[in-house]
Amino acid sequence: MLTRNFIVKINLSKYHSLKRFKHKATHWSIQKKNKTSCDRALDHFDEFYSQTFAEDWPSIRHGLLSKQKYIAVVNNFSDADQTNLNLEKIGALNVRTLFQLEKQYISDNYAKLRQKYNLTKIWKKDEKIARELVKNDSVENVYQSYSLEHNSSNAEIDFTRVIPQQDVSFLNLTEFMPVTKLKGLEDWIAEPQHLENYNLNVYCYEIGNHNDFSSPKNGTTGVLNYYLMDGGSLLPVLALDVKPGDKVLDMCASPGGKSYLILQTLYPDQVICNDVTKSRAKRIYNVMKQYLYDLEEKWLNQNKLQISLMDGRDIRDGFDKIIVDVPCTTDRHSVKELENNIFRPDRIKERLKLPELQAELLVQAIKLVKIGGNIVYSTCTLSPIQNDGVVHLALKQIWEETDIEIAIKDLSVALLQATKMYKFADQKLMKYGHLIVPNLQINFGPTYFCKLQRIK
Numbered sequence: 001m002l003t004r005n006f007i008v009k010i011n012l013s014k015y016h017s018l019k020r021f022k023h024k025a026t027h028w029s030i031q032k033k034n035k036t037s038c039d040r041a042l043d044h045f046d047e048f049y050s051q052t053f054a055e056d057w058p059s060i061r062h063g064l065l066s067k068q069k070y071i072a073v074v075n076n077f078s079d080a081d082q083t084n085l086n087l088e089k090i091g092a093l094n095v096r097t098l099f100q101l102e103k104q105y106i107s108d109n110y111a112k113l114r115q116k117y118n119l120t121k122i123w124k125k126d127e128k129i130a131r132e133l134v135k136n137d138s139v140e141n142v143y144q145s146y147s148l149e150h151n152s153s154n155a156e157i158d159f160t161r162v163i164p165q166q167d168v169s170f171l172n173l174t175e176f177m178p179v180t181k182l183k184g185l186e187d188w189i190a191e192p193q194h195l196e197n198y199n200l201n202v203y204c205y206e207i208g209n210h211n212d213f214s215s216p217k218n219g220t221t222g223v224l225n226y227y228l229m230d231g232g233s234l235l236p237v238l239a240l241d242v243k244p245g246d247k248v249l250d251m252c253a254s255p256g257g258k259s260y261l262i263l264q265t266l267y268p269d270q271v272i273c274n275d276v277t278k279s280r281a282k283r284i285y286n287v288m289k290q291y292l293y294d295l296e297e298k299w300l301n302q303n304k305l306q307i308s309l310m311d312g313r314d315i316r317d318g319f320d321k322i323i324v325d326v327p328c329t330t331d332r333h334s335v336k337e338l339e340n341n342i343f344r345p346d347r348i349k350e351r352l353k354l355p356e357l358q359a360e361l362l363v364q365a366i367k368l369v370k371i372g373g374n375i376v377y378s379t380c381t382l383s384p385i386q387n388d389g390v391v392h393l394a395l396k397q398i399w400e401e402t403d404i405e406i407a408i409k410d411l412s413v414a415l416l417q418a419t420k421m422y423k424f425a426d427q428k429l430m431k432y433g434h435l436i437v438p439n440l441q442i443n444f445g446p447t448y449f450c451k452l453q454r455i456k
């Protein structure tokens with residue numbers, strides 16, 4: 001009797017404890033299944049970016065998850081003067097003024113800064129050590145690091161095949177410093193102080209001010225008075241250094257924010273906005289229609305603006321300037337928006353192939369740009385592989401397969417102008433480009449950009 005009771009009791013308690021367990025914690029496999037693409041993106045970033053950005057990661061992460069900050073780029077084809085006044089009235093600051101504040105400091109301290117920022121960091125094909133190091137680094141190594149970064153468990157993906165480790169891995173190359181000797185001042189290719197040369201009027205709120213701009217409105221010419229965009233978009237376009245008469249290609253242009261900025265400089269003779277899909281090209285058209293009056297008559301028919309529908313890798317014309325704002329893991333979007341999220345399980349293959357596509361687009365841009373012309377490679381990810389890693393892959397391919405010579409421009413000092421407006425990642429983390437990191441106080445980016453100039 002006693003025994004029977006005891007058994008019943010045990011069974012019941014087992015049942016209760018199971019029930020309790022069921023309510024308390026969900027099995028790991030169910031948890032995994034219930035994860036959204038945003039959760040997956042954030043888990044992934046926590047794992048890998050915490051290694052890259054170390055103690056800075058929590059604040060970058062916080063920025064990434066918080067409200068993004070915008071700039072308002074005044075439309076010169078609407079009522080520009082009135083719009084400038086209105087924006088100033090509501091307390092927005094003209095970015096040109098912000099940049100100007102730092103300019104004096106830069107000129108006063110030029111000699112000191114020049115040493116501190118190692119301004120002779122100009123990378124050329126004939127830099128022997130650089131070439132050897134790059135040679136030792138295989139494309140597979142970069143892919144391998146990327147697949148580890150992006151999906152260590154997905155064995156069926158091509159890039160995760162086992163590749164023997166080499167002495168100089170991609171990751172070791174983060175310690176790879178420029179090798180050019182300090183020569184003379186004349187060897188330093190000074191970057192122009194871009195902003196003041198343009199008719200660009202860009203407004204933002206000061207650090208810590210989280211006010212929003214209201215939606216743009218149609219002006220007397222029937223087109224919108226300003227364009228709101230992530231402030232990160234401005235610097236890659238300024239780095240492009242568009243000059244009067246230039247023929248400019250925006251290789252991956254949709255929805256058209258950077259093309260809009262390029263057009264607003266009023267400098268180029270011709271801007272070609274390209275994208276690979278019809279729907280994305282249509283978006284460029286719609287944006288341009290909202291901002292350029294008489295779009296067909298004054299722009300498209302006169303060939304000042306072309307909207308083209310091509311895979312960037314198949315473009316064959318020559319250009320003075322090319323911006324390559326590639327598809328990437330769009331980190332801010334990936335942690336916040338479920339729609340079109342690249343961390344969706346069915347997009348793993350596409351995600352893993354991103355660096356390959358990015359490098360191919362950049363290689364093509366390098367081949368297309370005229371001698372003396374600039375290319376700016378940019379992304380909106382913090383991923384070292386999609387940023388410097390891709391620049392590295394592209395340079396390697398160019399050096400191995402062509403006689404083209406490329407210089408990577410160090411913008412460190414020019415960017416000191418922008419420190420009142422942006423938070424940059426520690427430059428020691430980068431070999432080639434520059435990275436704007438999100439931050440609660442000035443929540444732009446992430447934006448990576450790297451300026452290359454074709455010299456031969």
Ligand SMILES: C[S@@+](CC[C@H](N)C(=O)[O-])C[C@H]1O[C@@H](n2cnc3c(N)ncnc32)[C@H](O)[C@@H]1O
Pocket residue numbers: 233251252253254255256257258259274275276277280310311312313325326327328
């Ligand atoms: C980051 S978005 C560009 C954003 C744009 N530059 C801007 O500032 O508004 C990347 C774009 O690349 C396009 N794209 C993807 N693969 C491409 C390819 N092979 N050739 C050209 N464009 C491509 C995508 O359709 C997408 O519109």
